[in-house]
Amino acid sequence: MPGRLFPTDDELDSLLVGPGSLTWQFGSDVRLFLTMLYPLLLQVAHPTVGAGVRDYSDFERRPWNRLFGTLDYLLVLQYGGRDAVAMGQRLRQLHKGFRGVKPDGERYYALEPNAYAWVHATLLDAYVSAHAQFGRPMSREQIERFYREYVGLGRLVGVRERDLPADWESFRAYFDRMVEQELERTESVDRVLRAVRHVTLPDLPFVPDLFWKALRLPAARALYVCSVGLLPPRLRERLRVRWRAREEREFRAIGAATRRLTPVMPKELLVSGPAQLRWRRKAIARGPLGDGGSAGARQRTRQAA
Numbered sequence: 325m326p327g328r329l330f331p332t333d334d335e336l337d338s339l340l341v342g343p344g345s346l347t348w349q350f351g352s353d354v355r356l357f358l359t360m361l362y363p364l365l366l367q368v369a370h371p372t373v374g375a376g377v378r379d380y381s382d383f384e385r386r387p388w389n390r391l392f393g394t395l396d397y398l399l400v401l402q403y404g405g406r407d408a409v410a411m412g413q414r415l416r417q418l419h420k421g422f423r424g425v426k427p428d429g430e431r432y433y434a435l436e437p438n439a440y441a442w443v444h445a446t447l448l449d450a451y452v453s454a455h456a457q458f459g460r461p462m463s464r465e466q467i468e469r470f471y472r473e474y475v476g477l478g479r480l481v482g483v484r485e486r487d488l489p490a491d492w493e494s495f496r497a498y499f500d501r502m503v504e505q506e507l508e509r510t511e512s513v514d515r516v517l518r519a520v521r522h523v524t525l526p527d528l529p530f531v532p533d534l535f536w537k538a539l540r541l542p543a544a545r546a547l548y549v550c551s552v553g554l555l556p557p558r559l560r561e562r563l564r565v566r567w568r569a570r571e572e573r574e575f576r577a578i579g580a581a582t583r584r585l586t587p588v589m590p591k592e593l594l595v596s597g598p599a600q601l602r603w604r605r606k607a608i609a610r611g612p613l614g615d616g617g618s619a620g621a622r623q624r625t626r627q628a629a
Contacts, residue, residue: 328484329482329484330412330413330479330480330482331479331480335479336406336409338476339476339477339479339480340406340408340480341402341473341476341477342405346462346466346469346470347402347470347473347474347477348402348403348595348597349594349595350451350455350459350460350462350470351398351402351403351451351595351597352402352403352595352596352597352600353455353459353460353593353594353595353596354593354594354596355454355459355585356450356451356454356455356458356459357547358454358458358546358547358550358551358578358582359450359453359454359457359458359550359551359554360391360394360395360547360551361391361516361547361548361551361552362446362450362453362454362550362551362552362554362555363394363446363447363449363450364390364391364516364551365513365516365517365551365552365555365563366442366446366449366450366507366555367442367443367446368510368512368513368515368516369508369509369510369513369559369563370439370442370502370506370507370510371426371428371432371506371508371510372426372432372433372434372436372438372439373434373439373442373443373512374510374511374512374513375424375425375426375427375432375510375512376422376424376432376434377512377515378510378511378512378515379422379424380422381512383512383515383516383519384515384518384519387516387519387520392604392607393611393612393613395600396604396607396608396611396613397411397415397613398447399597399600399601399604399608400601400608400613401477401480401481402477402597403597403600404601408480409480411480411613411614412480412481412482413482414612414613415481415482415613416435418612418613419434419435419440420434420435422434427510427511435482437484437487438487438506440482440483440487441478441483441484441487441488442502442506444474444478444481444483444488445488445495445498445499447474448471448474448475448495449495449499450554451470451474452467452470453554454554457550457553457554457575457579457583458550458579458582458583459582459583459586460583460586460594461583464492467492468491468492471491471492471495475488503556503558503559504558507559507562508562509563509564517565520544520547520548520551521544521548545574546574546578549571549574549575549578550575550578552565552567552571553567553571553572553575
């Protein structure tokens with residue numbers, strides 16, 4: 325049923341992804357770490373999402389908590405098998421407590437279908453865009469297949485079929501419309517950009533130091549340039565993000581360098597998700613998406629509300 329919030333047990337086998345899926349093969353290339361901020365910036369430029377991050381996130385004090393939280397969610401969704409089902413329901417339950425008032429005085433709710441689906445849409449676009457610039461560009465046929473798989477995964481977190489377009493071409497029109505008509509410079513956009521300029525990258529055991537050295541830029545600088553560089557130019561202007569010829573040159577140079585790495589990269593770096601999931605299992609279990617952290621997350625949500 326198109327309007328059903330979560331899939332039935334009979335639907336799950338067709339929605340969960342495995343080693344033969346494009347999501348599995350393209351979802352954890354280590355080069356994608358360069359663009360971690362890109363979907364976050366798209367998300368917080370949405371007025372509802374931006375207000376929620378303003379009211380319920382401590383990104384400025386602990387930016388990697390938010391980014392690792394997104395990473396953990398993606399690892400379980402893409403590589404966790406049936407664990408993704410319970411995780412998706414906990415994620416939606418967690419968002420029920422996120423509500424408040426936007427700067428214009430209008431009330432917001434994190435589970436507004438438009439805003440909730442937009443978060444999933446930004447992740448989907450991020451994979452296709454990041455691979456085109458920094459990794460393994462997908463063919464049109466691969467993009468269509470990847471799109472169908474990822475929309476299916478959205479069902480596990482409560483993004484209904486009708487909340488996103490049916491195919492990639494329609495998605496591009498939807499994405500462009502959102503950029504033109506919905507996104508704006510929010511307080512959370514400024515907070516994210518301020519935080520990343522001073523962030524120190526944590527140790528990532530599955531990303532070799534040689535990878536960062538090959539970029540010939542400090543890791544934090546590379547993270548900023550690669551993520552902001554993927555933003556549509558018209559959106560960068562509206563967000564008032566400074567983008568000079570220097571940044572454009574760095575963006576293009578990093579893309580050329582990282583794409584050339586593909587033939588020599590071991591499989592473990594092209595598909596690092598299973599290893600990352602093993603590394604993060606205990607943290608996931610303790611966090612708001614895991615069984616051990618769900619009660620604490622509900623308590624924190626009640627206190628914040």
